[in-house]
Amino acid sequence: MGITSILPVTDAQSMRTALSLARRGHGSTSPNPMVGAVLVKQGKIIGRGWHHQAGRPHAEIEALDDASRKGASPRGATLYVTLEPCCTHGRTPPCTEAIIRAGIKRVVIGTADPNPHHAGRGPKILRRAGIAVSELAESSPPVAAACANLNEAFNHWIVQRTPFVTVKAAMTLDGKTATASGESKWITGPESRAHAMQLRQGADAILVGVNTVLADDPSLTVRLPGNKAPARLRRIILDSRARTPLSSKVVADEFAHLTTIVVGHKAPKAKVRALARRVNVLLAPKGRSTGTATRNTRPNLRWLLKKLGEQNVTHLLVEGGGEVNASFLFEGLAQRVAFFYAPKVLGGRHSKRAVAGMGASSLAEVLKLTEVKWGKLGADLFLTARVQEVRV
Numbered sequence: 001m002g003i004t005s006i007l008p009v010t011d012a013q014s015m016r017t018a019l020s021l022a023r024r025g026h027g028s029t030s031p032n033p034m035v036g037a038v039l040v041k042q043g044k045i046i047g048r049g050w051h052h053q054a055g056r057p058h059a060e061i062e063a064l065d066d067a068s069r070k071g072a073s074p075r076g077a078t079l080y081v082t083l084e085p086c087c088t089h090g091r092t093p094p095c096t097e098a099i100i101r102a103g104i105k106r107v108v109i110g111t112a113d114p115n116p117h118h119a120g121r122g123p124k125i126l127r128r129a130g131i132a133v134s135e136l137a138e139s140s141p142p143v144a145a146a147c148a149n150l151n152e153a154f155n156h157w158i159v160q161r162t163p164f165v166t167v168k169a170a171m172t173l174d175g176k177t178a179t180a181s182g183e184s185k186w187i188t189g190p191e192s193r194a195h196a197m198q199l200r201q202g203a204d205a206i207l208v209g210v211n212t213v214l215a216d217d218p219s220l221t222v223r224l225p226g227n228k229a230p231a232r233l234r235r236i237i238l239d240s241r242a243r244t245p246l247s248s249k250v251v252a253d254e255f256a257h258l259t260t261i262v263v264g265h266k267a268p269k270a271k272v273r274a275l276a277r278r279v280n281v282l283l284a285p286k287g288r289s290t291g292t293a294t295r296n297t298r299p300n301l302r303w304l305l306k307k308l309g310e311q312n313v314t315h316l317l318v319e320g321g322g323e324v325n326a327s328f329l330f331e332g333l334a335q336r337v338a339f340f341y342a343p344k345v346l347g348g349r350h351s352k353r354a355v356a357g358m359g360a361s362s363l364a365e366v367l368k369l370t371e372v373k374w375g376k377l378g379a380d381l382f383l384t385a386r387v388q389e390v391r392v
Contacts, residue, residue, distance in 0.1 A: 012140035014038055014080045015110050015147065021050040021059070022082045022150060027201035027222075028053050031312040033151040035059040037081040039067050039074055039104075046072035060085055060095040064102055075103030082110035082147045087122045096125045106132040110147030114155040153202075153315035156335060162309040163316035165333055167325050167387075168199060169354040170340040177322065178215075180350035191378035192340040197224050199338055203317035205234035205308065209298075209324040210243050219249045220319075233258065234313065238298060238324060240264035240284070242271035251278045262299045282307070298324075301333055326357025329367055334387050337369065341381040 022036030029035075029051050037059035039047035047070070049062025057065070060081055067074050085095040085107070099107065107126055112135070113119045123133045137144040148155065153164035170188045171177050177187065186193065200206060200222045212218065220235045235250050235258055242263045244251060250259045259279040263272055265286050275281055284299035308316060318328050328334045339354070360366045369385035376382070 010140075011080070011108050011134065011136060012143045014040060015082065015108065015136055015140070015143050017045075017048075018059075018080045018082050018110065019143075019146060019150065021048055024050050025052060026198075030054065030204050030314050031154070031157070033083055033154040035081065035083045037063040037079060039063045039072075039077050039079055041072065041074070041077035046070065046077060047074065055091045058086065058092060058095050059083075061092070061098055064098060073103075076105045077102075078106040078108065079104050080108045080110075082150065084109050084111070084113040084119070085122045085126070086113070086118070087125050088118065096122050099126060100129045100131065104131055106134065108134045108136060110136050111144055114148075114151075115158045152335075157309060157314035160309070162305040163204070163313045164335050165305070165316050165318060165328055166199070166203070166336040166338055167318045167328055167334045168196065168338040168340075169319070169325060170196065170342070171354040172342055172344040172346045174345050174347060175354050176346035176348070176351040177354050178352035179346065180348055180352075187344065188340045188342045188380050189378040192342075192380045192382065194224075195377055195382065196338075196340065197222055200233065200317060203233065203315045204313045205236050205315075206317045206319055207236040207238065207324070208318075209320040210237055210239035210241075211323075212319070212321050213237060213239075213244055213248055213250060215321075217248050219253065221255060235259045236304075236308070236316075237261045238320065240267060240298060242267035242275060244275060246274060246278065251275065262304060264299060298327065301327060301331060305333060322353040322356030325355050326359070329355060329387065330357055330359075332389060337383070337385055337387060339383045340377070341383070343379050343381075 018036040018038045022034045025034040032054045036050040038045060047063040047067030049059045049066055051059045064074055087094045087096045126133050156164040206220050222233055237244055239261050240263060244261055256279050260282050261275055261279055262282045262284055264284050272281055368388040370388055372385040374383055
């Protein structure tokens with residue numbers, strides 16, 4: 001659209017425009033957040049921008065450049081940006097400096113920088129330069145919350161330095177993911193599978209247990225119409241005894257360099273060496289595992305999350321079998337669930353469960369979910385919710 005497009009009449013509506021731009025960065029900005037920006041002057045949009053990729057210009061710069069290409073001066077304009085402008089030198093210069101140089105009159109911020117070392121510094125710098133700064137939380141809390149929730153994975157990682165963990169599972173209405181023999185394709189319908197690919201696209205890494213690899217030989221890639229699997233999606237396999245076959249897709253395909261197999265000290269050295277020639281192998285430290293179901297066999301998950309956080313994995317999608325899912329959930333390591341339910345009942349005491357492990361010993365210990373949202377995908381139901389913090 002050109003510079004003659006009319007801006008919605010309120011700050012909240014203007015920020016929604018910036019939010020829609022920010023979402024275009026889904027799956028491509030990590031380890032940076034998704035950010036959108038809109039420049040408005042005399043009731044007209046004169047510039048739009050969003051952060052495309054880490055290392056490339058931030059949303060504010062994109063919006064200023066867009067205005068320049070259209071021959072519009074930003075002097076005296078209002079800038080709407082979904083996240084507090086940066087004020088430090090990184091791979092790109094501080095956005096606060098560019099905003100001041102451009103002569104922006106007012107800046108409306110969707111949400112503050114979650115980094116406690118930076119939060120609030122950008123607005124202070126802008127105000128000292130004579131720029132009016134408004135925070136949307138004061139006038140429109142719901143839209144401000146949407147700005148914050150847009151980057152819930154980044155917000156968690158930048159503070160905790162461990163990945164935000166989403167446990168994803170597709171199951172029947174009675175919570176089963178496969179028959180006793182392991183047959184599981186396809187429990188859910190095509191709409192659910194397409195949405196699951198969107199979840200993968202928004203993650204930095206996907207994690208499964210070795211039993212999933214042995215049973216299904218999954219590719220663990222993103223398969224979207226017209227898109228190849230993004231090179232940034234890492235694959236993490238928990239495999240204490242190095243049982244992953246050399247012929248498996250995660251070891252033998254074109255993305256093998258993105259696979260990390262986490263092994264234990266008791267893994268046969270010959271198998272470990274063979275895997276290390278194809279993929280990355282991570283040796284878990286000695287010591288008692290905290291796994292709920294396979295104590296002394298599964299790598300310590302807290303150690304693994306810390307290691308992944310150091311490697312800029314901001315969002316980890318766990319698609320492991322029932323034992324792996326249970327470990328992340330009941331050890332307090334997961335922040336969100338994404339459960340797909342097909343209108344089917346499998347039954348059977350030996351069928352595979354989406355969440356296994358020892359489970360809660362009483363109703364007082366049951367895992368609680370908050371911010372619950374249900375949706376419909378074809379004939380299936382989709383549940384997404386935050387996991388209430390677990391004390392371990």
